[in-house]
Amino acid sequence: MSDHQDMNNDSNNSHDNRSEYRADTVMEHEYDGIQEFDNKLPNWWLWLMWGSMAFALIYWLVFHTLEIRNLPHADFETEMRLADEAMFERMKDNPVTNESLMALVEMPAKMTEGRDLFVKFCVACHLDDGRGLVGPNLTDGVWVHGCQPTDLYKIVSDGVASKGMPSWTNQLGPSGVQTVVSYVMTLRNTNVTGKAPEGEPCSF
Numbered sequence: 001m002s003d004h005q006d007m008n009n010d011s012n013n014s015h016d017n018r019s020e021y022r023a024d025t026v027m028e029h030e031y032d033g034i035q036e037f038d039n040k041l042p043n044w045w046l047w048l049m050w051g052s053m054a055f056a057l058i059y060w061l062v063f064h065t066l067e068i069r070n071l072p073h074a075d076f077e078t079e080m081r082l083a084d085e086a087m088f089e090r091m092k093d094n095p096v097t098n099e100s101l102m103a104l105v106e107m108p109a110k111m112t113e114g115r116d117l118f119v120k121f122c123v124a125c126h127l128d129d130g131r132g133l134v135g136p137n138l139t140d141g142v143w144v145h146g147c148q149p150t151d152l153y154k155i156v157s158d159g160v161a162s163k164g165m166p167s168w169t170n171q172l173g174p175s176g177v178q179t180v181v182s183y184v185m186t187l188r189n190t191n192v193t194g195k196a197p198e199g200e201p202c203s204f
């Protein structure tokens with residue numbers, strides 16, 4: 001076969017292939033004068049469509065329905081929490097300072113824990129948002145025993161037996177006291193209307 005004939009055959013073949021798509025069958029329906037060809041979609045397109053549908057289904061099952069794997073965001077949160085816990089563990093042996101208590105405020109997991117402790121043990125006397133009932137308003141800028149983080153730590157650890165503020169060291173342990181105190185620090189200056197201010201104005 002000569003080169004010339006080969007070329008002819010090739011062009012005939014490609015012509016045949018294309019004619020598969022050219023054999024346009026017009027489908028029966030017609031909407032607003034628009035008709036549709038019944039053509040075979042290219043394989044790459046079909047692979048892409050079925051592939052993405054399969055991917056979506058597997059993704060949905062694995063991450064949402066069966067929850068075999070965590071979503072990346074949840075993984076990130078867990079890692080952050082573990083890192084915070086590890087840091088808290090290291091801090092436990094050091095003396096409690098304003099800075100160490102301030103550092104807890106930056107740990108979302110500690111704040112949740114602190115809020116839970118507050119709701120469980122403190123709201124009876126300080127009310128839900130800390131606006132005060134038996135105990136003083138913790139949201140104003142006025143404090144009986146000082147407003148520095150270590151002042152709060154001392155009063156919550158030791159209590160004021162004569163005034164009815166219990167000591168919490170035995171019940172919560174030093175780390176529990178630190179956690180709840182760091183939460184109380186976030187209430188300072190939120191100024192919820194409640195019990196009238198008691199003590200000295202304090203700037204922080």
Ligand code: HEC
Nearest residue numbers: 121122125134135136143144145146152155160163164165
């Ligand atoms: C049984 C009631 C009661 C409970 C429960 C209670 N407190 Fe108090 N709290 C008081 C009273 C009363 C005072 C005021 C003490 C004083 O005037 O010397 C006070 C004072 C305080 C102060 C100092 C306020 C200031 O103005 O200096 C802080 C901080 C505090 N409480 C935090 C807490 C935390 C945190 C908890 C929970 C772990 C808690 N309290 C649970 C009654 C309570």
